Amino acid sequence: MYKKIGSFFMVVMILSILAACSDGSAGGASSDDVIDIVWYPNESGNELKAARDEIGNVIEEETGKEVEHHLTTDYAIAIETIANDNAELAFMGAQGYIEANSKNDAVKPMVVPTGPSGTLEDAMYHSWLAVNVDDQTNYKNGDDFSLDTIEGKRFSFVSNSSTSGFVVPSSTIMENFSDKELTEEDLMEGGPLFEQVLFGGSHQGSAVNLLNGNADVAAFCDTCVENYVEVAEGEENTVGSVYKVKDNAEEPFNTVTGSEFTLMNVTPVLNAPFVANTNLLSDEEFETIQNLFSSEEIANNEAIFVPEDSDESGLFFKSGDERFVPVEDQWFNPIRELSATK
Known part of the structure; x- marks a missing residue:
């Protein structure tokens, strides 16, 4: 009898450990109080750390959650991370978004940087x-x-x-x-x-x-x-x-x-979008971060939109009225159709 009870508790312990491992940082999944942002190799270099950190800082201030940056050395890793519910946000090219969205329709575009006009016309x-x-x-x-x-x-x-x-x-x-x-x-x-x-x-x-x-x-x-x-x-x-x-x-x-x-x-x-995994972000959180990115505060943040004549490295540069604007899935159809023709 005791042997059976002991075996039962052993099974429960093993299952608990496995569950903990699957939800921990080793798997890349974010906890409820953490927003994980995954970056392509292009944006994972040390020279862009200040730009990444500033984006993380403004998200932390707005949401009250800690931001962790997930740096990668491979496109596929970044795509799989957001598609497999292991990150809330990602900055990725149109094709990467299309691939992630095809794997998991909870991955949605949030914003894209505009061109100098401040609109999608020259984005x-x-x-x-x-x-x-x-x-x-x-x-x-x-x-x-x-x-x-x-x-x-x-x-x-x-x-x-x-x-x-x-x-x-x-x-x-x-x-x-x-x-x-x-x-x-x-x-x-x-x-x-x-x-x-x-x-x-x-x-x-x-x-x-x-x-x-x-x-x-x-x-x-x-x-x-x-x-x-x-x-x-x-x-x-x-x-x-x-x-x-x-x-x-x-x-x-x-x-x-x-x-x-x-x-x-x-x-x-x-232009490349910031995308969100809506399995991990609530509708309210999605809207909060989208509104933050689209705000004048961010458009005028020189650590995010670096002035064109600056010597500083940056993710985005400002020569006119560049800013982030909300974007819908259909905006990426030209790239989706291009891929489909091959």
Whole structure:
């Protein structure tokens, strides 16, 4: 009798321990008094700590809850973290949001940063295809850059879950080589089009793959590298413009300071959203944080929207009336439809 009772309590103890482990920090799940924000690799670097912390601070002040930052080294980890109910908030690209939402419809878009107009009309950044400046003539037909020239080259993408580092550029490339009837999978490996395919894991990593000689052509975006590079020749986000890595650039660009690259292709992309997991946030909490992000206080917070002429690193920059505005799921349909066509 005692043996049976002892076995029963042993089972109860084991189940309690397992339940505790599944809800603890090791699994990444947030407790009721903690809001966990998961960040892509692009925004997980030390140089952006102050910007992340300021966003956490204002959320803490508004909600009375502690904010914990979940930094990642892989797009898939960030997507799975928010989709698997292990984080309340995430800042991610349109494609990442679409993937997380398809896994868990409780993941909803909250806000996106606008363009200089302060509206969604110009809420966009840019996907680049870049080559080393000394090699640029190899990628031209006559005076103009041509995507035909990238065939047989070593190519670097960011991640196959990256909007501007894979979905948009791969669509552009497949359209250019439409006669080859390429698939998305064909572009993920060497053979069908490229000699070799690399994935940088972040936009910074893809750019460095180009600049350190591991790739001949690389896809990455303007906003993720703007803290490290400056225009050396031409206009921002213009084909043919030359960018130079700053002399004081932090990791991972500290090994390629002074290097220059040229833009051979530039494509506008919908801005990245902050998204929320509504399984973990109540309707009231969602609205509270959405209203906070959309407020004048945040729009004028120079630690969040860094003035364009500042030397400070930041997640978002202000050249006009940039701010956060609420956004609905349907706004991302152009990216969703782009992915569906592949």
